[in-house]
Amino acid sequence: MADDRVAQGPGGLAINPARLAADLEAINAIGRIEGLDGINRISFSDADMAGRRWLLGRLEDAGLEARMDPVGNVFGRWRIGAGPAVLAGSHLDTVPCGGPYDGTLGVLAALEAVRAMKEAGIAPVRPVEVVCTADEEGRFGGMLGSQAICGEVGADWIAGAIDDTGVRLADAMRAQGLDPARPEPRDPADIAVFLELHIEQGPVLENAAEKIGIATAISGVFNWTVTLTGEANHSGTTPMALRRDAFRGLADFGAAIPEILDRAGAEETRLTVGKVALAPNFPHSIAGEAVFSIIGRDPDEGVMRALAGACRSEIGRAAAAHGLSVAIAEQSWLPPTALDRDVADRLVRISERLRLPPRRMTSGAGHDAQTFARHVPAGLVFVPSIGGISHAPNEFTPWNELLGGATLLAHAIAAFAAQ
Structure with a gap:
């Protein structure tokens, strides 16, 4: 059995709530449009790209090697240790008039986890990467960013993809200085695990008065x-x-x-x-x-x-x-995707150790973890969505429950990176 304890520095491993809150506020100021509700960072829009550039700056501030690949995926690599990397993140693009946490929480919590690990004096034995995928919301069909990383779509698919208004994906990418002819798939052997934190986008956890969900499969x-x-x-x-x-x-x-x-x-x-x-x-x-x-x-x-x-x-x-x-x-x-059982079991143990009793559950919504799980071990953590509401301006999760999920993610990244 894997050792799920984390070798901690003098201060222990703890996220900084004020810093995470400031990041959420800053990114969600990007994509607010006068006269429209919610957040509007539609994939490959100016706001979407501004959000990605903002993230690149925050990754660099954290001492990570930050880059954007030719299709718009953003990576922040903590070049430490050796061997396959632990990847963690989600997406920043939104649906029209979307909510503040869908995808965004997972990206910023992964960044905060790395900062907390550094501050705790934790030195992983393998690299850690924060990942922000492109077009997870499927403006052009599918999940472009994670599918490109995993080699499921290439230049031919990109060339033929069109949104529901007739805009071609290749044209939208070129307009933002990206290169539709050069997706960069990763060798699965270079990825130890992919971890994602996300709001549930449904009512199950709230109705059960539970604070953490561990996904076992994705529809x-x-x-x-x-x-x-x-x-x-x-x-x-x-x-x-x-x-x-x-x-x-x-x-x-x-x-x-x-x-x-x-x-x-x-x-x-x-x-x-x-x-x-x-x-x-x-x-x-x-x-x-x-x-x-x-x-x-x-x-x-x-x-x-x-x-x-x-x-x-x-x-x-x-x-x-x-x-x-x-x-x-x-x-x-x-296709429906089963998530790695060993990863889920380990997430459950870490959650229980943090006194956050988890619920094993199926995800009705698609996520980047679904794509990664077809190629590498992957895990998905949920926090509640009040009223089950998502993809809407009134999407909401209580702050203490967001912090619980972010804390679990930090400890999970540290545990997987320590082995």
Whole structure:
């Protein structure tokens, strides 16, 4: 069994709450836009890149070797010891009008962990790297940053990726001085473990009055954009029976979601239509086109495939009923991923030693740890999300619970780096 104790310096290993709070306040000042709620650091936007440059400065201030790779991943390496490195972090990009902690907590807590280790006089036997991945929120499908690090996507995939407004990933990257032709995969043999701290983004921990979650698996997710095409026409002169109304096709699919879940889903299945656009989008015009997103999730890939098949069937039925054509763009398919059992067990022991009794649980949301876990040992720690709210301005976790997660992460990084 691994020794989970940490060889501490005179002051012991303790994070600095004021310093972590100041970092959170500083980064979240980047991406606040007058007239919009929440944080807006959309991947490859000016605010996103400003946040990454801010982080590079903080990494350098901590005495780390800071760099940004050609696709926008940021690394801060503590060049100490030898052998495979302990990587820890998350992401800084947000959804539109996002919350203050999603991803951001994991990056800044990893940085604070390294600073605390240095101040405690801890000298790891292996290198430690703080990692901030690019486009974790999937603006262009998938999880670009972690997938590029792990060699799952390359220049060809980047060249073909497009967001839901038609912007090409390669163009967005070039506009920020990045190089879409040169992703830099890491040799898995150079990574000892990847650790991530994240808000739960769900209600399980809060409802159970528990403060720490240790993820054992992460649900898979598929991301589609569906286009139903009919015929735009006058809303007053076109008889109902003669319409090719794209909205009615969309509405029929939406109404079928409960049946799809009954037929193909399971207890942890999630199916969401989160974005819709109609054209010509005018009150007196029949919708000639409906474009909408479908996000399907489940921790069982067999269920995911059944769910996808049921969605295709219902989309086809709705289209046929209203004389519509169908196009489905499959942006990504990320399979469910089991996290390393030994890493999870060790995180549980460290958490219990810190008197933070943990709950083992499945993650319904995708995370960078999911990508890393397909290639190297990986662990994921959760702190509660009040009301289960995330991807929204009112995302909130009590400060003492954020500090508990950050403390656990610091001790975990130190323990894994000491072996």
